[in-house]
Amino acid sequence: MLRNRKRALWPALFATSFGLFCGSGAAADLNEIVQRAAAALNSDWAADPTYACIERDEVQKGDKLTSKTFQVVMLDGSEYHIPLAFDDQPLSGAREKAELIKFKNEVQRRQRESDSARRSRIAAWKKQRDESGELLLDFPTALTFQLVREEPKNGHSAYVLSASPKQGVTPTTRAAKVLSGMAGTAWVEKDSLHPMRVECVVMRPVPVFGPLASVLPETRIEIGMTPVTPSVWLIDEVSMKLNVAKLRMFKSSQMTRSTYTHYRPNSAVVEELLSKAGHE
Numbered sequence: 001m002l003r004n005r006k007r008a009l010w011p012a013l014f015a016t017s018f019g020l021f022c023g024s025g026a027a028a029d030l031n032e033i034v035q036r037a038a039a040a041l042n043s044d045w046a047a048d049p050t051y052a053c054i055e056r057d058e059v060q061k062g063d064k065l066t067s068k069t070f071q072v073v074m075l076d077g078s079e080y081h082i083p084l085a086f087d088d089q090p091l092s093g094a095r096e097k098a099e100l101i102k103f104k105n106e107v108q109r110r111q112r113e114s115d116s117a118r119r120s121r122i123a124a125w126k127k128q129r130d131e132s133g134e135l136l137l138d139f140p141t142a143l144t145f146q147l148v149r150e151e152p153k154n155g156h157s158a159y160v161l162s163a164s165p166k167q168g169v170t171p172t173t174r175a176a177k178v179l180s181g182m183a184g185t186a187w188v189e190k191d192s193l194h195p196m197r198v199e200c201v202v203m204r205p206v207p208v209f210g211p212l213a214s215v216l217p218e219t220r221i222e223i224g225m226t227p228v229t230p231s232v233w234l235i236d237e238v239s240m241k242l243n244v245a246k247l248r249m250f251k252s253s254q255m256t257r258s259t260y261t262h263y264r265p266n267s268a269v270v271e272e273l274l275s276k277a278g279h280e
Contacts, residue, residue, distance in 0.1 A: 100276055145163050158190060
């Protein structure tokens with residue numbers, strides 16, 4: 001099963017980056033915070049594929065809540081998801097065994113891939129991931145940021161930054177369009193200058209596909225990051241309440257929440273899974 005971890009990551013990424021850019025009139029000490037925080041995020045972004053994690057995705061539509069849980073690993077250049085539970089019910093013993101065998105077979109299949117097939121698979125995964133990374137380029141021109149205070153957050157001392165749309169800028173990308181109608185708050189850990197948490201909300205309707213679809217006010221995005229090592233912080237939560245209008249008439253609302261836990265070096269997790277699969 002090939003999926004893209006943090007598939008809603010492009011909004012997560014632009015939200016997380018609220019703490020990384022400021023307006024041109026910011027104080028010199030904030031400029032230093034900005035530069036070091038940007039370097040920290042870039043380093044964390046590069047380190048993410050070297051870690052495996054457990055991902056739990058939940059979706060709420062009306063009163064119905066569903067969830068799926070996966071072990072996520074990098075496998076020869078792209079991600080692989082092993083199902084662990086559905087609606088928080090663990091797989092049966094037989095299904096778990098079948099998924100381990102399927103994983104082992106996929107490892108062997110990828111080892112036998114032709115060069116062209118391997119390049120195509122990895123390129124498709126990297127394209128999705130790179131699209132999230134490219135959004136970083138929009139932030140300096142789309143938003144104005146201010147350092148508003150310092151306060152404790154999740155047991156850490158943090159800088160708190162506010163973000164608001166920059167006036168007089170015409171957005172040219174999907175991310176920039178959403179940013180043009182959004183305001184938010186970010187917390188940046190003082191000692192390491194890693195972004196810790198972001199809470200943001202869409203303030204006015206924002207067309208994202210011309211007249212076909214708009215993101216509506218009260219759309220909310222919340223992002224959390226956690227230290228995996230003393231020098232690496234990775235996303236541990238992405239929550240979204242998405243309000244959308246299609247063709248200016250049909251409105252829909254959906255709430256999603258993804259959590260990412262049990263981060264461990266990817267190579268160790270893959271080795272353990274193959275060992276377990278070998279005993280099945």
